[in-house]
Amino acid sequence: xxxxxxxxRYLITVTGKKLTVTCSQNMNHEYMSWYRQDPGxxxxxxxxxxxxxxTDKGDVPEGYKVSxxxxxxxxxxxxxxxxNQTSLYFCASSLxxxxxxxxGPGTRLTVL
Amino acid sequence: xxxxxxxxPTLSVQEGDNSIINCAYSNSASDYFIWYKQESGKGPQxxxxxxxxxxxxxxxxxxxxxxxxxxxxxxxxxxxxxxDSAVYFCAEILxxxxxxxLVFGAGTILRVKS
Numbered sequence: 687x688x689x690x691x692x693x694x695r696y697l698i699t700v701t702g703k704k705l706t707v708t709c710s711q712n713m714n715h716e717y718m719s720w721y722r723q724d725p726g727x728x729x730x731x732x733x734x735x736x737x738x739x740x741t742d743k744g745d746v747p748e749g750y751k752v753s754x755x756x757x758x759x760x761x762x763x764x765x766x767x768x769x770n771q772t773s774l775y776f777c778a779s780s781l782x783x784x785x786x787x788x789x790g791p792g793t794r795l796t797v798l
Numbered sequence: 799x800x801x802x803x804x805x806x807p808t809l810s811v812q813e814g815d816n817s818i819i820n821c822a823y824s825n826s827a828s829d830y831f832i833w834y835k836q837e838s839g840k841g842p843q844x845x846x847x848x849x850x851x852x853x854x855x856x857x858x859x860x861x862x863x864x865x866x867x868x869x870x871x872x873x874x875x876x877x878x879x880x881x882d883s884a885v886y887f888c889a890e891i892l893x894x895x896x897x898x899x900l901v902f903g904a905g906t907i908l909r910v911k912s
Binding site for chain 1 (some may be wrong): 832839887
């Protein structure tokens with residue numbers, strides 16, 4: 687089944703404790719992206735990747751890192767999480783930029 | 799779960815009626831647009847897309863209209879059903895000149911009354 691998977695789905699952590707949210711797609715998509723979704727602010731892009739080893743900042747990249755060592759995986763790294771990073775995070779992938787993006791199920795992160 | 803629809807415009811329709819959800823986009827250079835549906839607790843789900851060289855595209859029970867003159871998109875849902883209740887987002891693709899990104903609208907809540 688074609689899908690985007692994220693892990694974990696729920697995470698509660700404390701300020702400053704490094705964490706990684708994994709994202710994997712099995713559709714051989716080139717374009718992958720991370721978003722955060724906050725009430726009243728909608729979906730905002732954090733980072734995106736046009737292909738392996740090609741990543742770039744979105745609208746809200748501060749406090750986040752990503753890597754794209756393999757085509758299927760695009761992990762999101764929070765080196766030192768802070769409470770303002772409490773949010774709902776979505777990974778998405780598409781064949782290329784100008785094609786439909788398919789979203790994962792989301793990761794709800796709470797930073798205390 | 800936590801609502802993502804805080805302060806969003808809401809459209810309430812009777813089951814069986816047609817729904818029209820509107821969206822204004824920002825960049826006249828955008829050449830690809832997508833409508834997404836997001837149900838509570840789930841990720842956005844692709845509904846239909848349209849390229850800027852088209853004015854209209856139809857899918858199953860859905861139609862997207864594009865008016866480039868006024869930078870306006872609409873999503874029409876025929877014979878709306880309770881399962882259509884969700885938040886609907888439009889999105890525009892900005893190409894390399896504008897950062898290679900997908901920009902989402904704020905969203906509209908669709909409530910279907912039985």
